[in-house]
Amino acid sequence: MPTIEISYKDLCRLIGKNIKLEDLRNLMDFVKGEIESIENDLLRIEIKDTNRPDLWSTEGIAREIRAKLGVEKGLPKYEAEKTNVKVIVSEKVKRVRPYTVCAVVKKLKLDELALSQIIQLQEKIANNFGKGRKEIAIGVYDLKRIKPPIRYTTVKPDGIKFVPLDFEEELTPKEILEKHPKGKEFGYLLKGFNEYPIFLDSKNEVLSLPPIINSNYSGKITEKTKDVFIECSGFDFKFLIPALNVMVCALADRGGKIGIVEIEYPDKTIYTPDLKPKSAFVDIDYVNKISGLNLTPKQICKLLEKTRYEASLKKNRIKVFYPAYRQDIMHQRDIVEDIIISYGYEKIEPQYPKIFVIGKQSEMEVFCKKVIEIMIGLGFQQILSPILTNKENLFKKMNLDEEMVIEIENPVSANWNVMRNWLLPSLIEFLSNNLHVEYPQKIFEVGDVVLINEEMETMTEDEKRLACCIANSRVSYEEISSLLDAVLKNLGFDYKLKKSEHKSFIEGRVAEVFVEKEKIGYVGEISPQVLENWKIEMPVAAFEISLKKLFKKT
């Protein structure tokens, strides 16, 4: 979710009305915005719609609010005139960054606030909507310093030198990737290519090295800049076109005149920007079915006009036109949401759904609750621990050889990089954290372990288990086995213990637990080596059984 910074004064100026701050908070609902902080004139606003880059600027927010307040209504009108600016796209960019769409905006009167919005919008679009500049890189240039036609082509890493933005020395593209902060940040996007994309004018002046950096000469705009050239480059028109439209409409809202650029591809010529409104239909019945609002066609049209649509009734449907910068409308459901937001969530009377069905808990959970009840009755404290852990805890510290477990490829920390495949390490870890707490310590956990099982759809299988530990100056196999007996007998199971070997336990003091010939777990006294590994200086006896296996037998 993008968070943007805007000027309160600038916002009011663009709305054309002074808005009280408390009213502004409510108006933010209509742009899915939330004011996070206010510092003098500076508002930090989080815009929750990740699919509406048109709302990520003062201009976009003001545009919606103008319609909401009735300052304007319906479609915002944008005109674009032909210009003689031409961009020639070389065959060579096909592999590295194949497409560009461009525009010109003239007669701008930019002040500091406007400039900061242009830069912020460009960044937010490229980073959030353009996925870290991968899909969209945007350049804005001082048109006066460019001699068209502009060429979009490629260059060898050391094929040209120019001064990148905010630098003084000339660098080759290769040097930019190594030295310029933006080169370091985004250079990976050009990794593996032996030629880099570049915009050059007819005098071979560099405009930019997309998606890395503009040139300092033409790629820098100031308050004095009157006319700008804008390009968006990337891999897919479905991202580039809305990005360009959002940029030029924002500038047009500040009084700029939009100009069309001819782009000559090897196989076709296109003209951008194309600001022709898009159209769609909504069914009146559908609007009312989803909203539950019982709106008349006239009301619907009015609500749409307040949210920058043009709407007219066509039989049982409403034909709408919406601005070219919107690419988020995929289904008439999207338009229904705009209608409901335009109506105002706060004006809707909530209605508890009158649906009567019988509730039911998961049977496994009910079973677990019985187990927990027995353990608490036996005087044990329940603990909860994370499922994520590490191999050291699961194996090495438990005196075991490593086994295959479910491993996270991108862990946040090496402490949490695998899923536990048994519970006892979590309990032993718990004990090791309470060395100075009064003994006896009697704890248990009912929790999930995750096992590899290639027969399953997800190649893995969750298993609910119960593990229990007693740590005391004297513990015995007798004591732990009678606790296990209490649990199993009270759950109504007959079981058998079979002498076993398990390196986490003392030899000769560990047994496997069998119910109906299926092994369900272990019981025994924990090996002193394990205790030493965890720095525990009290004997520990423990058992771990599978509740999933037991539950299947109920």
Next chain:
Amino acid sequence: MKYRLTKEGKEYLENGLPEKNLVELVNSQPQKAIRLEKAVVKIKNFPIALKWAMENCWVDKRDNEIFLLTYPERYPVQEALEKISKGEEVEEDLIKILLQRKLIEKVKTEEEEMKKLIGKEVAELTPALLKTKIWKEVKFKPYNVEVTGKKIYPGKMHPYFRFILEIRQRLVELGFKEMEGPLIETEFWNFDALFQPQDHPARDWFSTFRLSYPKYGRLPKREIVERVKATHENGWKTGSKGWRYKWSYEKASRLMPRAHDTCLSARTLANLPEIPGKYFAIAKCFRPDVIDANHFIEFNQVEGIILDESLNFKNLLGMLEMFAKEFANAKKVRFVPAYFPFTEPSCELLAEHPKLGWVEMGGAGIFREEVTLPLGVKVPVIAWGLGIDRFAMFKLGINDIRYLFTRDLEWLRNKEVI
């Protein structure tokens, strides 16, 4: 008078009187005689055995040889021991012998014992005092009753677990059925079935855990996969334009620890749900968040869906309002437009908690048709998700989310049951 066996008496009862054992041994010899040194080894308590066997004229000793005189028909002392052990009467002369041999001792009756206490101050009230009614004639030593009891720790439920249990209970009372599903999911159920495009930022390396082992799972039945694919690519028959890109089977079959409960809702929708129907899940989810007081990489989510032909946005708000009142004691609620890739319209719920002020409680919406239709559901589906950890923290009086998985036993022991 009552008697009971001494330790020695009990031993003889069990292993036989020494003189009996000696007589039997001699009698079992072919010449009815045995060498002294042999008998010493075989008979425990040999001197006693010899003394009493000779006194009874059963055996005699000559030249280091013991030989049988008369083989007794009975061993009256042995019989007496048995009788006393069973509480039966024994003749006076035998009692004398037994007492002399210290094989039995007198048992003082309770009454005799208790009588000694008359007029005295006693420490405890005992069953004997009650039975003999002597409690009426004794005084009880007063205690310092103002000393607080020694600390003991009962077995208890983890307070966070109890909190979740209560929510589960409330949801069941509200008519919701619990959904279950695997902790490790394919991206198909976690994202694709929920119409999240495969290049969505939520699916990138930094926002979602991936597995290095095992890496891929299996996709569900072909029919569903093909519909979901088509919906992403061109909208299929949902009336949508779709996301317009080439959908990848490989990406969809990647495995991940589930990032939200909504994948359980997706599975439920695909699995012929009841209509009308209400379902919920309280389940563990995983996200690679920066770990701090408000974020942990594992957390519980509460989610649910309601399916019915009649459902609309007003019902969504009605349900959210009820949750705010039920789970946050909210007096006031606010509904704010929001964005989720799988719902449209979408809404965020803010509740005015009596202590915490305005709190974001969760998100909700009506599932997009791009979600429901490919999974085979033709009616509107309201979907909601509540963040409950904040309320759990408030209730438990903690301000660090990591404490929900605390390893502090003292805290757990001392935490009151709330």
